Structures are given as structure tokens and as C-alpha cells.
Amino acid sequence: MKTRIAPEVAAPATPTPQAPPEGRGFQWRRWRQHCAALLANLSVVAVGVTMGWTAPALPVLRGEQPDASGAPRASLEEASWVSACMPLSAIFSALPAGAVAARAGRRAALLALALPFAAGWLLVAFARSHQLWLVYLGRLVMGLAVGPCTVFVPMYCEEIAERSIRGAVGSYLDMMMVIGNIWVYALGAFLPYFWFTLLSVAVPLLFVATFFWMPESPLFLLSKGRAAEARRALRWLRGSDFDIQPEFDALLASVEKPAPEAREKASLLGLLRTNPFRSTTVRAFSIVLGLMFFQQMSGINVFIFYAVQIFNEAGSNLSGHVSAIITGVVHFVASLIASITVDRVGRRFLLLASSCVATVCLTALAVYSYLHSSGHDTTSYSWLPLAALLVYLSMYSVGFGTLTWFMMAELMPERSKGWASSAAVCFNRVLTLLLTKECPILMERVGQDVVYGAFAGFCLVACVFVWVCVPETKGKTKEEILEMLGGDKP
Template sequence: PRSRAVQLLLQVALLCTARFIQGMSLGLGAVVCPIYNEEIADARVRGSLGVIYDLMLTVGILWVYTAGASLPYLWLNISSAFTAVLSAILLFFIPESPVHLLLKNRTKEAEDALRWLRSKKRDNYDPSQEIRSLQRLVDKTKVDLQSRSLTSLNPASLTGVFTAKNFTGPTAKSFYIILSLLVLRQLGGINALTFYTVDIFREAGSSLSPYVSTAVLGLVEFLMTLATFAFVDRLGRRTLLLLSSVLMGACLAGIPLHGYLKVLGYDVTLVEWLPLVLLALYLCAFSVGFGPIPWFMMAELVPTESKGWVTGVVVTVNWLALFLVTQLFPGMVVSIGSAGTFLVYGVLNIVAAVFVFACVPETRGKTIEMIQVELGGKF
């Protein structure tokens, strides 16, 4: 018995260590990937390219939902590890960010990187105009960093934002906006509902298999995120965020209706599909707005000299908010019931819509320089 206990303890320790390393990797990717996408993308397709990060998350979720129902736990983890190894290998074949290269005064390499990124016929592409635009941004960044390093309070640092007279500067504004978007994204209940989808369908008493319903939702989320490519650069970020939050609030407010009618004694046989349809619509609304957009707006709004600490802080707060929401969800269900929990999330999504309407600027089709000029105005 003692040897079995020691073996079990070692397995738990190994699992926790692996989860910790995995979490560190995911956190690093959440910071670096949106920034890299923003720095290599043409302004006309920056939104579409930014969607890729969230799209790959939905691919992973869909894979776990479907394969997890049939594959043994060991082989499911091996398949996920294979994807990570393949990604690491492919990274050797992509260029460094042109912005990073210009910051290091490696202009020739930045030009080569742009040729690689912009055209299959690399010899026919002239990167000089784009290099000049990026160089102006980089020069401004260097001047800002140099001037701020001469003062005791550095607005490009975390303490500087809150102690210097920089509450209306681009760094502070972008910090407040992105932090609020990511926190509201979690408070809208997406990860709580994702983690407890099977339990939600089981409690709703739907005749559909909870596991089948969960796989269907994963497929819906993937397809809608994929569809976002078509209109994120046409409708704009602000419009999609508003539409997304309002629809999510309406869907979550409607989910308890099925259970409420059942408690009242009504025959709900003909509407057994209602929880699944409303959750699917909720995921559709999330996937076209609050799913992908906050991630790449983080890279669009934050000034280059502040990207490191701003993205690090807001992503950390995002994961903390995710942890709190998922931990509080079971207690909320016990305390105020499923109906009350869904209504709370619905109201928080409406709060998110109000925030977007009042504070979030439109960045569609604008260069990094134009965005920073707008953020330099009054909030």
C-alpha cells in the first residue's frame, strides 16, 4: 500500500509539473503570437490574420471534445504533444518580425523578411515604402524610450503609467481598454460554460447526449471563428464586439427558460433542443467578436515601447480571471441556481457592450501610426 501511495503521489506531482509547464507555454504564446501577427500583417488583412490565434484555440478545443470521447487519455495527450512538436519545427522556417529587426538596426534583414511575407515572387516586391513607415514608428519608439529613461518616472513602465502624468497617454489608454476587454471576456462566462458544458446539458435534462452536444458546440465555435475571416476587416472590430456582447447576453438570458418551463409543469418535449441551440448561438456570437478580437486588438492598440509589460500584465490578469470564474461557477449554481447564474453572465455581457460603445476605438484598416495618434487624444 505504501509503494502504491508513493507511486500515486509521484504521478500527481508529475501531472502538476506538466500542467505548470504547459500553462507557462500557453501564457507565453498568448503574449507573443498576437504581437507577431500584428507586426507582420498588412493593415488591410491585419484583422483576418489576428483571428488565426483564436481559430487555433478552437481547433484544439474541437479536437479534445471529439477525440477525447474515443481515444485513451494517454493517446490523446500524445496527439496533442505531436502538434506542439510540429509547431516548434515549423517556427524555424518563418522570419523574425520586421519591427524587431529594425529596432536592432538590421534593416537589410527586415527588408528580406517583408519580401518573404508579402509575395511569392519576392524579387518583384519593393519593401522600401513599408520599411520607411515602420522605421518612423521604430524611431519614435527609440526616442520615447530614451527620453523616458532619463526621468525617474517612466510612463512606458507599469509604475510610470500610474504615477506619472500619463493617465490619458496611449500606453495608459491601451492598458485600460485591453485589460477591461479581456476581463469582461472572462466575466461573460465563456470558459465556465466551456468547462462545464456536459454538466449543463445533463442538468437541463435534454434528451440529446451531453457528450454529443458538447462536440456539436465545439464544431459550431470552430466554424464561426473560421467564418470571421470573411468580415472582420469589413465590419470592423468595434461593430463586431458590440454585436457579439449583446447577442451573448440575450442567449444566456434565454437558456434558463427551458428548465423554468419544465419546473412549472409544461411539456417541453418539443423544445428539448432549446439549451443546445441557445448555447450554439452564444458560441457563434462569442466566436465573431469577444473570442478573437480582444487578442489582436491588444497588439494593435499598445505602443511598441510598452508592448512587453502591457501584454504580460493583461494576459496574466486574463488567466487569473479565468481561474476565478471557473472556480466560482459551481458555487454560483448551488447558491442562485443555473437560471440565476446564466442571468448574471447575461447582464455582464450587456455591461461589456456598454463599455465597448463608450471606450473602444475602431482600428480597422488603420496603420499603427494612425492608431497611436488617435490614442494620444482625449479619452
């Protein structure tokens, strides 16, 4: 049945204020959009803490680092499962996320994620010496929030932001995830296992306390026939001196689809029944899957999950904890720069630069690891692992780290965004599971140099993929993006 939009009561005629010109970077009238996006991304800080926790925790669980808090002990195989439990449950929780966001709303769905995050951290923190199963359970529970989070946040941010700041707002996801990494790296360097784990509960609690006051997506409200609420939300986001009527009318038109055809293509099954290989939706979805694939095969989550261990084994002059904190800070600065430049430079250029420089850095790291493991004197080059990873993480942030998530929301037609985002995040978490579970074992069996060389090869192929397949979406409307992909309407 076609969604009916409730009629609005006509407001008294007032002079129409003129919209300020676009494209001038940060403007104070847009501070509410930035605020709502940043507070939504506090949930992503919780994701970053969950992902980065293994870096300081695994040396304790493996017995490689003394700890007086009675933490459980784990073998290499068991430790790999501690890492893998989170992406394992995230795979399954990501699948229904699009449908949940469409039914409950982006805001309510995001707020609900605080519960599994907090419960998971309590389970992990209170696991004692012979209760490794509680660590597994806690990581599985946290994964139930991690999967949907990276579906809900890009969707919410893309729908509340004006076109001219869409890139900057979308780039907050990677930046806030890195803040979560730094938080847990720093706590893990100075506090016992119990305390740096327990204090991680503070992040989801802070998220609920702040994001609770933010509005729902106007597009979602219109899709549910709640036009008056949508107008109020849009008015708050744009400011009282901004003429929201043209944008409101465009949003209203975008949810009033011709019923039979739009509903048939809205689901994956319906799409497959219609000539899928000529569909704009399939083209967009293929690009999104490609970006997700190369994001993960660059090795990013291996470096985040095992940062302390990697630096300890690389022969760096600095301790693993200090090196991990430094890489996190540089990663954050690069993400901040990306949020400023992404709407000025363009998506394709940043993706190409990211993959090309990552290829060089990972190749250098592979060569160093080979020489170090072969017994060559690498003392004069002990600075290289940290330097290579700093440059790698910086370029990852300005390219695949920042752009993959919000290009998922940019490229997909509105009618397909729910299932497509869920499927893409599910695919991403499958790759995260495989890499974080198997890479530590592969590094021990075939050597770090082989693993880093493989990552470098994937980054090189990513350059070709971006050059051939990825369109430039900077400053374009949804209609213009879909026209480039084949002409479907959103």
C-alpha cells in the same frame, strides 16, 4: 542607450515595382503572411487542447464515466483544482512574457513554448489511479506555456501583417484555439483517458516542426539593429515583386525614438511617474483591460472547460460528448466567418453584435435552466440549451473571441506593448482562474440558472462599454489609432 541600426550596403538600382492595391480580401501575394500567422497560431491550438481537455477528462476523473486506463479519481473540489491549475500558473508566466519577447524575439520565444506543453501532457497522461498530484503538476507546467502564448502570438501576427489584412490575421487566434477544443472533444468521445491525453502531445510537436521555418518579426529585428535580416524577413513576407522600401523606412523610423522621453514612458513605473491619467497609453490599456474583463465574464471558459458536464446536466437529447463536438464545430465555422468579415465590417459593430446576441442567448439558457431545475416539463424545449449555446458561441467568435486579442496589439503604443500585453493577459488568466475554479461549485450551490443570468448581465454591460469606450480601428495605422486616443506617437 539608443539602439543603433547597422548601415546597409546599397543595392544596385532596379526599377521599383508598384504595390498592388489593398483591401481586396485574400490575395496570393500575401499567402506567406497568412502562412506565417497560421503556423504561429498552431501554438494556440495547443492552448485550445489544454483548455478543452477538462471537458472529456473531468467526467472520467469524477468517476461519472467508465474508463479502463487507470485514471486518477477526484472529488468535486479536487476536480475544480484540476481546471484551475493551468490558469494559476499562466498568471505568473504571462507577467515576464513581454520582456522575454523583447529580448529573445517573438519567434524564438514561441518555439520554446513547445517544451512545457509536451512535458505537461506526458505528466498528465502517465498519472495513475493514486497520482492526482501528477495531473496537478502537469496542468501547472502547461500553464507556463499558455500564459506567454497569448502574448507572443498577437504580437507576432500584428507585426508581420500588412494593414489591410491585420484583422483577418489577428482573428486566427480564436479560430485555432477552437480547433484545439474540437481535437480534444473528439478524441475524448472515442478514446480512453490515457490515449486522448497522450495524443495531445502531437500538437506542440507539429508546431515546432512547421513554425521553425518561419521568419522573425521584421520590427523586432530592426529594434536589435539587425537591419539586413529585417529586410530579408520583410521581403519574404511581402513577396519579391512588392516594393518594401516605404514600409521598411516606416518601420525603421518607428524604432528610432527620442531616447529620454520614450524610455521613461516605456515602462509601467515610468508611465506612473509622468501624468498617467492624461496618457494615451493608459487610455488604450484601460480599453484592453475592459475587453479582457467582458470576454471572460461572458462565461466562455466555463462552457469550454465544462462543456460535457453542462450538456449532460441540461437534459439535452444528445450526449454531452456529441453536443460538445457540435458546439466546437459551429464555433470554428463562426471564427472562420469572422476572419473574412473583420476587415470589412469593423470592430465596433462586431463587438456590439456579439455582446447583444450573447445577452439574449444566455438569458434564454438561464430561463430554461431555472424551469428544468424547478421540475417543470422541459421535454418540448430540450433542443434549447444546444441551440442557445450554438448561437452564443457563434457570436462570441465574431466579436469578443476574435477581436479582444488582436485589438490588444492594435491599440497599445509600440513602446508599451510588451508590459501592457503581459499585464492584460495576466488579468485575463486571473479571471479564468476564478471562473473555472468557482463556477462548478456555484452551479451546485445556487443553480446553473443564477450563473447563466449573471453572465447575461455582464454581456449587457459589455454592450454599453463598447458603445462608449471602444474606438473603431479598422483600416487605421498605429498613428491614426493613437491620435483618436489622445495624440501620442507610437
